[in-house]
Amino acid sequence: MSDTVLLDAGFAYPEVKVVLAAMRGRDWAAVRAVLDAAGPVGRSTLIRAASEEYGQEEFLRHVLAEDPDDTAAAAMLGMHLIDIGWRIRSDARAQHVSGGQFEAFHDWLRRAEMVLLEGVARGPADPALWVARLTSARGLELGLDETRRRYRKLAAIDPHHLPGQNAYLQRLCPKWSGDWPMLHAWCRAEMLAAPPGAVQAVLVVDGHIEHWAELGESANLGYLRSKPVRDEIDEAAQRSVRHPDFGRDYGWVQVASSFAMIYSVLGDRAAAGAMFDMLGDLGTEVPWCYVGDGNAAQQIRAYRQRARRRGRVVG
């Protein structure tokens, strides 16, 4: 039984490591080779992962100057600028962010918007651009109508694009001026629209995790335990992690990790254990950072041990 927790996407999806290595070597052709071979969701995931590395702006601007039609570079640069801004803003709730921080945050997001606007103008069918545009729209508080327009553009290209759905889900949360009924209805509709066994069921679970986190953890296990919510969580599990068609496509770790987290919190050790089994050493920062002290690796370790101590898990 291992005590290891691997949160980096590179452990779940080996291509991430290849892309990161190529980026560090400033070898754009090698980056593109991996991106071009990936499916749309994989491509967006890889672009996102690479954009989180520090100090990419100059290199990516250079790539774009060489070929303004390279929308992979535009998406990565856009994401990268958003990321810089978000680090300045920090993940704190709005009332804990200073005016100066907000100004700098918005300034970086506007720079990202300009890159993404030009990218979409040249290649409107690249889903990675729209994923980035959904994130910057949220940060700039552009209004639900514009964010919805962007989501619909993405959905017209790829109706089940989990990275974009993750971004849109955040926008529907009340902390970003959305509301719960709208969010839960959308999550369930997206799950049902996707084929059985698809990763979209995680949206239902993530929606409830957000709701629960907003209510305040300790006092409100009642929310997650209420029958309608519990039923929806189980229905989502049946449609995804417990479905024979649930595969190992991009996003699967996020799905299993969210289920592991919600079942752990609910105290359903058997269900949680099955998820930890599926994950092995793998895990994700979100949503585990919502639990306890926010140290995801530690929380995963603790809950995993608890689930295994019951001896219900084969392994």
Place this chain on the structure above:
Amino acid sequence: MISKFEVGGIPGLIVPTTGSMQAGLGFRVGFVDEPLARRGITHLIEHLALHSVGVADYHYNGATGVEFTRFHMQGVEKDVVAFLNGVCAALRDLPMSRLAVEKEVLHAEAHGRNAPVSEPMWLWRHGARDYGAGAYPEWGLPGITEDDLRAWVDRFFTKENAVLWVAGEKVPAGLELDLPSGTRQPLPPPSSALPSTPACFGGSAGLVAWDTVVPRSPATSVFADVLERMLFRELRQESGLSYAAQTDHRPLGRDSVVITAVADSLPENSGAVLGGMVDVLAALRAGRVDPADVTAMIGKRVAGLRHSDEVAARLPIQALGLLAGREVCDVEEQIAGLTAVTAADVAAVAADAWANGLVMSPSRADHAGFTIAPQESVAKVDGTAFPALPGATALLVVGAEGISLVEENLLTVRFDECVLMRAWPDGGRQLIGADGTVIWAEPTLHRAGRAAIAKIDAAVPGELVVAEAARAPEQIPQPRATAADRSDRVAGIQGMVLFGVLTLVFGGFAALLLVAFLTGTEDRGPLLAIASLCALAAAGGGHGVRRARYRMRYGSRPIER
């Protein structure tokens, strides 16, 4: 085929048509020439001139526009000749007895007029002068005198500043067109009120508009058509966000055109309409122009040009263009120019168009690269400060250079840039700067307000002042005195009674104890302490009475100092 001719020194264009004759006389004068303090003078002259030739049975009219003013008529030859000669005679001798009545008529016309939705954009782009003047009401009318009218006619309604057009078999006989002599009046260069472009400013709910100024060329009109087609597809057909998504293009000066795009929406969708519109503009700028769209739009335009009615309909534009120095362009020439336009030409126009763009939208467009247009002035003038009265909020500063109003933002109108001051008998003044800044100076809202107004009146040149009719008392702004609502008044009265009683009781006690202190012989220490406490409570009560009285009068806002 358009041919040129001349009558009495006035150049003309004729195009052969069948059916009844259409003819018109145009002048190079319009809103663009009107200082704001005389805004409406051209329209007033047009009305007075037409009054003299008024014949109800015929199809005739006049129109005052941004750059040109025209009189036109459709009918049999002799009536057309009589009309045009009549207009010229009337211009020489305007029926001044009609002045007051026609001013009233113009007020009524303005009231019923449907202003173009993009009108505020002229103001934001150019300010309160030349190409921005048309966005303002005819504020000059009250002050326009007979002498003003004569001087305006002498300057603008002259032979050298006129053009004629005829759609008919031949140039009609008997045209006299007896106009005074003068000089051709060039169009003023367009002013700019925008420090940088692309820019944006806030507009009303449910409407997103964009405009730009680009050089005139066949590619420009094709760009406007392609843009409309793409906006319609994007905003109406694909997303259902807009009902109407249209573009329009009209000449500006000799060599430029203004292209305007307007899209409506539900108020809650205007952010998405803005997003869709910006995406379309950026796609065109980036060169993603569908050659099929270009071909289709050229085809449509060419078909329109070949239609004979269209030739006659476009004749006035061609003729007026002569006054702006534009060459006459025959149909075949226009068609040849249009058919040569490529997708790359359209993309080149789009890049230019983007750079000069101005967006009017309820939601901000700064994230898309549009700088927010200035909403306040840069510097405050030095001068005497007239603070706000209790219940008012703005500080008025009047200096030798101009005036400033300091509230949440700063507004300044310098006297040397003031284009109009509207003056009401009650002392209210509205000053408008060339850049479009508006300051209301109201004597009722400032300490020593009368003195402030007197200083302003002494500084603003008389020709910029338009005297307005008296305002109704309820239109004269007052400090928040009248703004206290019922609940404030009730709470204020209650507070005054409560604190009043408190003051009387403790004040009385304090007085009695003081008397006891002065006359008494026993232990005087505690007596003095209690008397002081009572006096303190009475003072507190007095303060409470003041606050309550303030609340009763001005509402629950704290006193501004």
